[in-house]
Amino acid sequence: MAFYRPAHYQKPLVITLLLTLAMLPPVLDAWGQAFYIGFATRILIFALAASSLNLVLGFGGMFSLGHAAFFGAGAYVAAMCMDNGISDALFAFPLAMSVAGLLALVVGAISLRTRGVYFIMITLAFAQMTYYLFVSARVLGGDDGLPLTGRMTLGGLSLTSDGALFYSALGCLALVMTFLGRLSGARFGRTIQAVRDNEARMEALGYPVFRYRLVCFALGGALAGLAGALLANLTGLANPNLLQWTQSGTLLVMVIIGGVGYLYGGVIGALVLLCLEEVLAGFTLHWHIGLGLLLIAIVLFAPRGVAALFGKSNG
Amino acid sequence: MTQLVLEQALNGLQFGLMLFLLAAGLTLVFGIMDCINLAHGSLYMVGAYFVAAAAQAADSFWIGLGAGVAGAAGLGLVLELSLFRQLYRRDHLSQALATFGLILIANEAVRMIWGPQPLLLNAPEALSGPVEIGGFFYPAYRLVIIVFGLGVAGLLYLLVARSRVGMWVRAGAANREMTEALGVNVQGLFTAVFVFGAALCALAGGLLGPLLAVQIGMGESVLILAFVVIIIGGIGSIRGALVGSLIVGTVDTLGRALLPTLLRAALPADAAATLGPALASILIYLLMAAILFFRPQGLFPARA
Numbered sequence: 001m002a003f004y005r006p007a008h009y010q011k012p013l014v015i016t017l018l019l020t021l022a023m024l025p026p027v028l029d030a031w032g033q034a035f036y037i038g039f040a041t042r043i044l045i046f047a048l049a050a051s052s053l054n055l056v057l058g059f060g061g062m063f064s065l066g067h068a069a070f071f072g073a074g075a076y077v078a079a080m081c082m083d084n085g086i087s088d089a090l091f092a093f094p095l096a097m098s099v100a101g102l103l104a105l106v107v108g109a110i111s112l113r114t115r116g117v118y119f120i121m122i123t124l125a126f127a128q129m130t131y132y133l134f135v136s137a138r139v140l141g142g143d144d145g146l147p148l149t150g151r152m153t154l155g156g157l158s159l160t161s162d163g164a165l166f167y168s169a170l171g172c173l174a175l176v177m178t179f180l181g182r183l184s185g186a187r188f189g190r191t192i193q194a195v196r197d198n199e200a201r202m203e204a205l206g207y208p209v210f211r212y213r214l215v216c217f218a219l220g221g222a223l224a225g226l227a228g229a230l231l232a233n234l235t236g237l238a239n240p241n242l243l244q245w246t247q248s249g250t251l252l253v254m255v256i257i258g259g260v261g262y263l264y265g266g267v268i269g270a271l272v273l274l275c276l277e278e279v280l281a282g283f284t285l286h287w288h289i290g291l292g293l294l295l296i297a298i299v300l301f302a303p304r305g306v307a308a309l310f311g312k313s314n315g
Numbered sequence: 316m317t318q319l320v321l322e323q324a325l326n327g328l329q330f331g332l333m334l335f336l337l338a339a340g341l342t343l344v345f346g347i348m349d350c351i352n353l354a355h356g357s358l359y360m361v362g363a364y365f366v367a368a369a370a371q372a373a374d375s376f377w378i379g380l381g382a383g384v385a386g387a388a389g390l391g392l393v394l395e396l397s398l399f400r401q402l403y404r405r406d407h408l409s410q411a412l413a414t415f416g417l418i419l420i421a422n423e424a425v426r427m428i429w430g431p432q433p434l435l436l437n438a439p440e441a442l443s444g445p446v447e448i449g450g451f452f453y454p455a456y457r458l459v460i461i462v463f464g465l466g467v468a469g470l471l472y473l474l475v476a477r478s479r480v481g482m483w484v485r486a487g488a489a490n491r492e493m494t495e496a497l498g499v500n501v502q503g504l505f506t507a508v509f510v511f512g513a514a515l516c517a518l519a520g521g522l523l524g525p526l527l528a529v530q531i532g533m534g535e536s537v538l539i540l541a542f543v544v545i546i547i548g549g550i551g552s553i554r555g556a557l558v559g560s561l562i563v564g565t566v567d568t569l570g571r572a573l574l575p576t577l578l579r580a581a582l583p584a585d586a587a588a589t590l591g592p593a594l595a596s597i598l599i600y601l602l603m604a605a606i607l608f609f610r611p612q613g614l615f616p617a618r619a
Contacts, residue, residue, distance in 0.1 A: 063407060110604060114611045117351065117407065121546045122607050125600040128539060132600075136593035245539065249353070249415050256412045288423035295416030299409045300401060 003193055004059070004184050004261060014177075021170055025163040037162040038234065043274050044169040045230045048176055050254035050266030052223035055180060057252070058261030059189060060216040061196025065120050065248050066107065066127030070100040070221035072243030074228025076134060079146040079238035089152040089159065089168070089229075096229035097222040103130070104221020108214045124245055131243040146238040159233060169230050173267075176223055181263055192216045193261075257298060318451050323572040324565060329457050331564020332464025336519035337537060338544040338556040339471055340512020346488040346551020348403045348505055353414040354394075355516065356538030357421035362387035362517025363529045364425055367436040376439040376525075384517045391513025395506050403505070422531050431531065436524035460522050467518070468557060475553045484508060488551035540567075543603050549613030558614060563599050570598040 021040075028036050053067045077096040086092055107126045114122055140146050151159040159165045183189045195202045195209050203209050232238045241247065250273070258269025276294065280287030341355045365386040370379025398417070402410050438456040445452040475481035483504055486494040495501045520529075527533065544563050548555025575591030582590065606614065 057408075065411075110608060114607055117345070117550060118546060118607060118611055118613075120351070120407065121542055122604060124539065125543065125546075125603050129597040129600045129604075132596040133593055136589070136596060138589060246535065249411075252408075253412060253415060256408055260408065286423050286427055288419040289427075292416035292419035292423070295419070296398065296413045299405070299413040299416075303405070303409055 003190070004263060018174060022167070025166050029163070034162065037166050039278065041162065041166045041169050041234055043271055044166070044173050045227050045234060046254065046270040046274060047267040048169070048173050048230070049224050049227035050251050050258065050270045051176060051180060052220045052227060052266070053251045054255045054260065054266040055223065056217055056220035057255055058265060059184060059196065060192045060213060060220070062213060062217060063120050064123040064217070065245065065252070066123035067220070067224055067251050068243055068245065068247035069107070069127040069130040070104050070224040071228040071247065071251070072134065072238070072240070073100045073103055073130065074225030075232035075238040075242050076140060076146060077225065078152070078229035078232040079148050082148045082150070082152065083146070087150070087152045089154045092152055093226055093229050096225045100225020100228065101218050101222030105214065105218040108217035112210060112213055112217065124248070127243065127245055127248060131240065134243055135240050143240060145240050148232055148236050148238070151233050165233060172226060172230060176226070177263070177267070184263060188212070253295060259304060319572065321451065322453065323569050325453060325461070326457070327565030327568035328561065329461045329464065330568055331561040332461060332468060333519045333523050334540060334544055334564050335464065335468055335557050335560035336515045337541040338548070338560050339553060340515045341541050342545040342548065342551055342553065342556045343484065343488070343508045344512055345545060347484065347491065347508060350399065350403055351407050351410045351414065353411055353538065354417035354421065355512070355541065356534030357418050358387060358391065358513045358516040359520045359537055360531070360534035361390060361421055361425065362513070363436070363520030363524050363533065364429060364434060365517060366521030367434040367524055367529045368429070370436060376437065380518070380521045383521050384514050387517030388510050388514040391510040392506070395509040399509060418535070421534070425531055433528040433530035436529050438525035456525060463522060467515070471553065540599070543599055546613055547603055547606050549616040552613070552615040555613055555615035562602070566602060567599050570595045574598070
């Protein structure tokens with residue numbers, strides 16, 4: 001896989017896109033389609049979650065099938081904060097990120113000792129453990145999940161309106177994507193990409209390969225935790241489904257559809273997959289079949305994802 | 316207490332043997348073809364539906380079982396020729412994505428054909444009662460499953476360890492290129508192994524059908540268990556799959572049955588009530604993580 005280099009034409013494109021997105025809530029409101037503000041927020045949140053997996057998978061080269069554990073943990077931390085009377089997102093979101101990041105640090109420290117399919121399976125096992133632990137804890141609501149009594153506030157600003165939540169999700173995504181863009185070009189980003197491409201060589205050059213990978217894995221977990229906390233605010237519930245391995249699968253599908261190892265792969269993938277779901281669900285009750293066929297078609301005919309179709313970003 | 320332990324141990328053995336039927340196919344597909352098949356659980360589900368539907372149509376469990384297994388083998392053949400053949404040389408990500416797509420298709424197709432309600436599959440009338448063994452009663456049907464599982468496991472062992480085809484399979488798992496170079500038709504072997512794996516899935520699904528519900532999503536949970544089994548046993552090793560299945564089956568069953576009681580003896584009742592079920596359901600994952608920590612290649616690695 002080639003190194004990711006941010007292309008220069010991206011900057012104006014991204015700014016235009018951000019401005020267009022910022023106009024979305026008032027436009028949808030005026031159009032009488034306020035429902036779609038929530039849908040758009042969902043896309044932004046999943047774009048964030050998929051991007052965090054893309055950092056681990058695409059840049060770090062670690063095929064984790066347990067990313068949902070960190071995503072779900074973030075949601076549960078947000079719900080727990082609300083339960084204990086902490087409703088300020090400025091406190092709750094960093095807490096969700098720290099908890100998810102720490103969890104990822106522990107899981108990564110053990111899992112990264114293994115290679116290949118064993119790594120895939122051990123991350124899956126840890127995710128399952130997290131799922132069962134959360135589901136069987138009665139303080140966490142068991143199978144029903146943990147409902148949030150309301151939405152949080154961001155500083156003094158209430159997130160109760162869908163528009164406010166949309167803007168905070170957009171802000172988070174923009175910040176994270178800027179961070180990831182900087183990171184991928186920085187020394188750390190180059191190193192983990194080099195480790196992905198040739199581990200033995202980096203090891204021989206004296207790089208602490210294990211530590212680089214672990215930091216990357218934990219960082220991805222922390223960002224997934226942020227996405228989880230946002231999603232808990234959107235749906236008003238920390239749902240145990242978020243922790244299930246099929247959720248990891250969905251995030252994986254997003255990253256692969258979008259383009260593994262492309263900065264915007266996760267964003268594109270989340271957009272494409274969620275819109276497809278929405279469109280297909282409008283046509284038929286059995287839209288899963290269409291989606292499944294499409295996934296297989298992507299594997300067979302466009303194996304490098306949508307982002308690869310805009311070839312230039314690939315240096 | 317001893318009776319409970321004995322009964323649960325037998326249940327664990329029965330569960331482990333059924334897991335082996337699933338894991339045997341999975342470990343071979345994984346080991347020889349280096350292909351992650353997330354849809355293996357869907358074959359199990361579709362197989363169980365085939366068996367249940369055929370049993371209802373024929374009004375006989377055994378005819379249904381035969382027809383369902385044959386049907387699943389046919390489905391396996393179609394899938395191998397149309398899709399999996401293209402996937403073997405691709406990376407794990409592509410395989411995971413394509414087979415994840417298959418899961419979606421299988422679940423939805425089953426819902427379209429048989430509806431969202433679970434399908435009823437009754438054990439044969441003659442086996443519905445309990446039998447007495449050594450002073451306690453055990454359901455006859457479960458006993459038959461154990462015998463069936465032992466028989467299939469024995470046959471599979473003979474096939475893999477003693478026959479020429481089995482030798483090719485083992486050679487393929489250890490070193491695919493070399494086996495190909497020695498003139499074995501690995502392509503045909505792949506197809507045969509895949510079809511055989513699909514048939515075993517349906518057999519497990521059909522046999523477990525009367526005990527568990529034949530329903531949508533039954534494949535996903537069992538798929539994870541099958542993965543745990545083959546990771547513990549070592550990918551590509553039939554012997555590892557057998558040992559892994561028995562370990563996972565007994566540990567899981569006994570853990571669920573006994574852990575809450577044992578914890579109650581050691582901890583305050585409140586803590587035990589919370590911790591017991593949680594610990595019981597993560598026991599096998601802890602076991603797998605521990606085994607991978609100390610033996611990253613599993614207990615019986617096929618590629619030495």
